[in-house]
Amino acid sequence: MSPTFLVSRTDAIGDVVLTLPVAGRLKQLFPGCRVVFIGRAYTAPVAAACPWVDEVLDFDALQTLPVAAQVGALRAYGALAIIHVFPNRALAILARRAGIPVRIGTRNRWWHWLNCNRLVALSRRHSPLHEAQLNLQLLKPLGSAETLPLPAVADLVRLRAPEPLGPPWQLLLAQRRPGQLNVVLHPRSRGSAREWGLDNFGHLAQLLHAAGHRVFVTGTAAEGAELAGWLVANALYLAANLTGQLAMPQFLAFLAAADGIVAGSTGPLHLVAALGRHALGLYPPIRPMHPGRWGPLGPRAEYLVFGRPNCQDCRAQPAACTCIRALAAAAVAARVQAWQPVFLGER
Numbered sequence: 001m002s003p004t005f006l007v008s009r010t011d012a013i014g015d016v017v018l019t020l021p022v023a024g025r026l027k028q029l030f031p032g033c034r035v036v037f038i039g040r041a042y043t044a045p046v047a048a049a050c051p052w053v054d055e056v057l058d059f060d061a062l063q064t065l066p067v068a069a070q071v072g073a074l075r076a077y078g079a080l081a082i083i084h085v086f087p088n089r090a091l092a093i094l095a096r097r098a099g100i101p102v103r104i105g106t107r108n109r110w111w112h113w114l115n116c117n118r119l120v121a122l123s124r125r126h127s128p129l130h131e132a133q134l135n136l137q138l139l140k141p142l143g144s145a146e147t148l149p150l151p152a153v154a155d156l157v158r159l160r161a162p163e164p165l166g167p168p169w170q171l172l173l174a175q176r177r178p179g180q181l182n183v184v185l186h187p188r189s190r191g192s193a194r195e196w197g198l199d200n201f202g203h204l205a206q207l208l209h210a211a212g213h214r215v216f217v218t219g220t221a222a223e224g225a226e227l228a229g230w231l232v233a234n235a236l237y238l239a240a241n242l243t244g245q246l247a248m249p250q251f252l253a254f255l256a257a258a259d260g261i262v263a264g265s266t267g268p269l270h271l272v273a274a275l276g277r278h279a280l281g282l283y284p285p286i287r288p289m290h291p292g293r294w295g296p297l298g299p300r301a302e303y304l305v306f307g308r309p310n311c312q313d314c315r316a317q318p319a320a321c322t323c324i325r326a327l328a329a330a331a332v333a334a335r336v337q338a339w340q341p342v343f344l345g346e347r
Contacts, residue, residue: 002032003080013267016043018132023052024156045248049159074098154297159274161256181213186263188223193265194284194321203329209237219243265294273298278339284324
């Protein structure tokens with residue numbers, strides 16, 4: 001009987017995307033195995049869109065059950081192992097109580113010493129490895145001792161649109177003329193990354209519009225409210241404002257149908273890269289936020305970073321990051337205009 005593995009990553013979208021290689025590597029190590037991904041409700045559609053994931057367990061829904069029922073739900077999988085990619089104390093305790101034979105976690109959390117029986121020494125902050133490579137280190141107790149080169153890891157970062165794009169959005173994208181690109185801009189980061197600045201994104205939208213391309217803006221509903229004035233000021237250059245309008249399955253379908261995205265180190269950037277579309281990330285050189293650690297992974301993924309290696313000027317004041325703001329809109333526009341249109345079904 002093929003084994004079942006539980007992979008836990010109960011944080012944000014980009015982190016979930018860069019954990020997908022763990023599921024893919026398990027499929028390589030244990031052909032025919034079953035992989036259950038444990039994540040938050042809002043990231044569940046992302047994990048479900050990965051071809052290496054057989055089932056998604058909604059951790060938010062699990063936590064609404066009585067503790068005994070939570071333990072029973074984990075035990076019912078009959079899993080050989082659980083890999084705590086993101087440390088979660090409550091889940092570590094549940095996995096031990098459920099009697100999962102192999103419970104893998106890092107040595108960096110004291111509750112892992114009490115609840116895990118396979119501890120991996122893993123220091124992320126000062127490692128030269130990419131985040132996706134670091135996640136794979138947690139498979140050492142299961143026989144994956146080598147550090148895979150980044151191209152091999154990138155091939156395991158893969159998503160498929162979970163459903164067709166609805167008629168309004170599909171028709172909107174289909175209006176492009178030959179030679180036009182449908183380009184998504186995602187200006188905000190919800191505090192997860194250094195931001196390029198609304199003035200720069202506005203200049204980029206103007207340049208892309210002048211070059212004949214179509215520009216779409218995405219973000220949450222709250223971000224849309226924050227961007228209200230900017231959206232009005234740049235309305236002439238935008239094909240549509242999609243902030244707060246798409247639930248995650250349709251958001252994935254839209255990103256898969258567009259040609260690419262320009263964004264900081266955010267979840268949507270990593271989604272687009274994993275979907276096989278053009279993903280241009282804008283990064284500061286500061287560690288550990290630099291692209292060597294958090295760069296997008298995919299067949300059409302790339303990034304721009306200002307040439308000031310490991311600058312520390314903005315560490316005390318993140319909003320005053322001059323390095324990322326020094327990236328010229330004209331240089332970003334030139335990268336985008338070198339893209340080739342991508343059609344549905346391509347990766």
